[in-house]
Amino acid sequence: SVEKMMRELIERINAFDKENLFDILHYISEGIEEITDSPLIRIYLEELKEGALTCLYTPEGELERIGGRIPIQNRESQVVKAFLEASVVEEVSVLEEMDDLHRRWAGDRGLARTTIFPLGQPGQSVGVVCLDSMEKTGPIVSRMQKTLLDDLFLKTASVLREAHRFYRQIMLNRHLDVSRKKDAARILLSGVLDLDSAIDLASV
Numbered sequence: 001s002v003e004k005m006m007r008e009l010i011e012r013i014n015a016f017d018k019e020n021l022f023d024i025l026h027y028i029s030e031g032i033e034e035i036t037d038s039p040l041i042r043i044y045l046e047e048l049k050e051g052a053l054t055c056l057y058t059p060e061g062e063l064e065r066i067g068g069r070i071p072i073q074n075r076e077s078q079v080v081k082a083f084l085e086a087s088v089v090e091e092v093s094v095l096e097e098m099d100d101l102h103r104r105w106a107g108d109r110g111l112a113r114t115t116i117f118p119l120g121q122p123g124q125s126v127g128v129v130c131l132d133s134m135e136k137t138g139p140i141v142s143r144m145q146k147t148l149l150d151d152l153f154l155k156t157a158s159v160l161r162e163a164h165r166f167y168r169q170i171m172l173n174r175h176l177d178v179s180r181k182k183d184a185a186r187i188l189l190s191g192v193l194d195l196d197s198a199i200d201l202a203s204v
Contacts, residue, residue: 006031006152013156021163025057028129028156035148036131036141040111043119044070044079045127045164049172053083053127063105070102079128082116086125089116091140094132106132115140117149121157126164129153 013027029041043057047069055068070079078096082089094106094114111132120126133140141149 002034002148005034006148009034010152010155014159016159016163018159018162018166021160021167022056024156024160024163028152028160029057029059031152032129032131032149035145035152038131038133040109040132040134042068042130042132043127044068044083044130045119045167046072046083046125047171048168053079056127063102066101066105068102068105070099078114079116079130082118083125083128086118086120086123088118088146091115094130110134112136113140117153119153119157120161121154124161126161 009027009031013024013031016024016027025043029043032041033039039059041057041059042055042063044053044055046052047054050069051073052069052071055064058064058068070077072080072083074080075084078089078092081087091113092115094111095103098106109132112134113136114130114132117129117131118125118127119129131140
């Protein structure tokens with residue numbers, strides 16, 4: 001049964017360590033597809049440094065490769081609304097308030113509407129899942145599917161939060177490392193220029 005399969009999948013997800021964020025996202029998406037029978041899934045997680053919801057999963061990997069992100073300051077976005085209010089936003093236009101990058105991506109795939117679920121524990125979103133549809137009418141998820149999805153997201157919220165926290169720390173450390181290297185390069189270049197000036201003065 002679907003319920004038995006989901007129990008086993010949730011156990012598998014919760015067995016992952018915090019270093020395995022992308023494995024966790026992969027298996028969460030696998031669970032979503034099993035419940036909804038649709039692969040049209042986007043997963044965004046909060047990225048503090050960018051102040052945005054950054055796409056970290058689509059089935060073909062294209063949107064995350066080209067840098068799909070939605071600024072959290074864009075309060076008109078239904079995706080941001082679902083994240084900030086930790087509530088489901090049902091059956092809205094997939095192109096609404098989207099930037100050019102998302103519009104091209106969604107247009108190429110013929111996407112029409114989306115239902116957005118917050119990811120994380122109640123009142124503490126770490127991101128969102130967008131379940132997209134090419135159909136312009138009809139429910140994207142049924143009541144039973146919504147119940148199963150809510151259960152999947154709730155029971156994997158803790159391991160996802162820890163993995164997301166670890167991933168954010170890694171990304172922050174990389175950013176700081178790049179900044180330090182740039183600062184060191186500037187100091188080194190400044191020293192070289194000072195040395196050149198000193199040599200020029202000494203030769204006069």
